[in-house]
Amino acid sequence: MPICIPSELPAQSVLNEENIFVMDGKRASAQDIRPLEVGILNLMPNKIETEVQILRLLSNTPLQINIDLIRIDEQVPKNTPKAHMDAFYHVFDDVAGKKYDGLIVTGAPLAHLPYEDVKYWNKITTIMDWARRHVQSTLFLCWxxxxxxxxFFGITRQLREEKLSGVYPHYADDPFNELTRGFDDTFYAPHSRYGDIPVATYNDVPDLHVLGASKEAGAYLIGSNDKRMVFITGHPEYDPDTLHQEYVRDVKAGISPAIPQHYYVDNDPQKGFNVTWRSHGTLLFTNWLNYYVYQVTPYDLNALTPPSTEG
Known part of the structure; x- marks a missing residue:
């Protein structure tokens, strides 16, 4: 949340130069408060596990948040009971007329499939375009x-021969950006992916800025200049044992995966794992909700307008 200080206090100009959000008493007294409306488009097969992971990160804030769980269509996923989907999920077409303060789009197990070959590609692109008109800020995870x-930008990922898997040290490229506010000089985040897009490729797009990256894992946190889109190539939402479960699954499938890096104690799967990313993940989601959603979303969501670049 912002700090409220007298408008003439000298500290205000210093804090403004550091891009720290401050609010004077007049603005604070005029604020209206309402719950945030946040949608979660869950593309993962195990819906329940992903729900818990994301909702945990959204819960560490004083803001009241109303959640809509959203599905592409009425097809029943293999790893989630139909009763759960029917009870808790909205089909996208049923909420397409609604506007949201925030939207989270999860990853999906589609590592090697060309985008146009994804069976719901047309639908997902429709939702992405819809979000630009109906959502203040959208957060995209991994795939x-x-x-x-x-x-949106015509940038094609490069596919690695071996999956990038592990918990990697990162640095904040812009420590004064609101999204990285409070990050340590080195912070950790899990990755589990085959796709890569170089940091320079992102930074060559005028509307994008790499905010966090790793020397080993590459670009991690990318934001649009207007705060309307955030791209996270890793998994700050992962539970402590998620990478382990993926590793065991791949071993059983005969894939012969590499051991996730910087994850197991002494690099030994029998010794347990080091959990070094959860505080960062919580802070990242809190910053997104506060600075990219709450502080800029209109009180009346009907007043939400498309980004200026779209007219």
Whole structure:
């Protein structure tokens, strides 16, 4: 949340130069407060596990948030009971007339499939375009991040021969950006992906800025200049054992995966794992909700307008 200080206090100009959000008493007294409306488009097969992971990160804020769980269509996923989907999820077409303060689009297990071969590609691009008109800020995770960058900017990911898997050290490229506010000089985040887009490729797009990256894992956190889109190529939402479960699954499938890097104690799967990313993940989602959603979204969502670049 912002700090409220007298408008003439000298500290205000210093804080403004550091891009720290401050509010004077007049603006604070005029604020109206209402719950935030946030949608979660869940593309993962195990819906319940992903729901818990994301909702945990959204819950660490004093803001009241109303959540809509959204599905592409009425097809029943293999790893989630139909009763759960029917009880808790909205089909996208049923909420397409609604506007949201924030939208989160999860990853999907579509690592090697060309985008146009994804069975719901036309639908997902329709939703991405819809979000530009109906959502204040959209956060894309992992596969969805690369898919959205491809759709909006024509940037094609490069596929690695071996999956990038592990918990990697990162640095904040712009420590004064609101999204990285409070990050340590080195912070950690899990990655589990085959796709890569170089940092320089993102930064060559005038509307994009890499805010966090890793020397080993590459670009991690990318934001649009207007705060309307955030792309996260890793998994700050992962539970402590998620990478382990993926590794065991791949071993059983005969894929012969590499051991996730910087994850197991002494690099030994029998010794347990180091959990080094959860505080960062919580802070990242809190910053997104506060600075990219709450502080800029209109009180009346009907007043939400498309980005200026779209007219």
């Amino acid at each position: 969805a991040a690369h898919a959205a960058v491809y759709h």
